[in-house]
Amino acid sequence: MPRRHDPERRQRIIDAAIRVVGDKGLAGLSHRTAAAEADVPLGSTTYHFATLDELMTAALRQANEGFAKVIAARGGLTDAEADLPAELAGLLGEWxxxxxxxxxxxxxxxxxxxxxxxxxxxxxxxxxxxARLLARRTDPVTARALVALMDGICLQVLLTGAPYDEEYAREALSRLMPGTRPAADAPPAPPRRRGPGRR
Known part of the structure; x- marks a missing residue:
């Protein structure tokens, strides 16, 4: 008996691939393991994704959507009156x-x-x-630097298992943005020492 039309099969294969990577790591992902997890014939995975790279690309693009949804839900990044470092630190905390x-x-x-x-x-x-979104609030170079720092903070938390410190993240991000008001508990800047011959 022929199988009924399954318009959601491609999506189910992507979802299955993500579950396989979550359970077994990237080394455990193959067309065969994705097909078994999705409960579809092996030929279905190779039909929709000719190579493993194509399947990984689709899985990564879908995984990327998780962070995009957090950004969209927060909404404060485009508010010119909002404290951008605080918004970004809160955003990482939510994620x-x-x-x-x-x-x-x-x-x-x-x-x-x-x-x-x-x-x-x-x-x-x-x-x-x-970075394109942040460039609406600052210059493109600073926007890219903010993204790089956020990336590094996330990796440190994931690799060390340490709890996320939102205040530390806010302070670190604010240092990339001259003119951003410092955290309330930040120590005052030391007085500048005059060099020889300066008045």
Whole structure:
């Protein structure tokens, strides 16, 4: 008896691939393991994704959407009156406070691009998208630096297992933005010492 039409099969394969990576790591993902997890014939995975790189790309693009949804839900990044470092620090807190497995999965796929050039364009998409958004509040170079620092803070939290420190993140991010008001408990800047012959 022929199988009924299944228009959602491609999406189910992507969802299955993400679950496989979450359970077994990237090394455990193959067309066969994705097909078994999705409960579809092996030929379905190769039909929708001719190579494993294509399947990983689709999984990474979907994983990237998690951070984009957090940004869209928060909304304060485009408010010219909002404290941008505080908004970004809160944004990271919301992301890391959610399903940590999902965040780890996103980074595992993200770092897979180091050895799989086909993944690099999609791995860069989220960083470029956030940088474009932040460039509305600051200059493009600072926007890219803010994204790089956020990336580093997230990796430190994930790799060390340390709790996320939102106040530290806010202070660190504010140092990349001259003119941003310092944290309330930040120590005052030391007086500038005059060099020889200066008045």
């Amino acid at each position: 890391l406070a959610g399903d940590r497995t999902g965040v780890e999965l996103e980074y595992e796929l993200y770092l897979a691009a180091l050895r799989r050039p086909a993944l690099r364009p999609v791995a860069a998409e989220w960083a470029e998208g956030v």
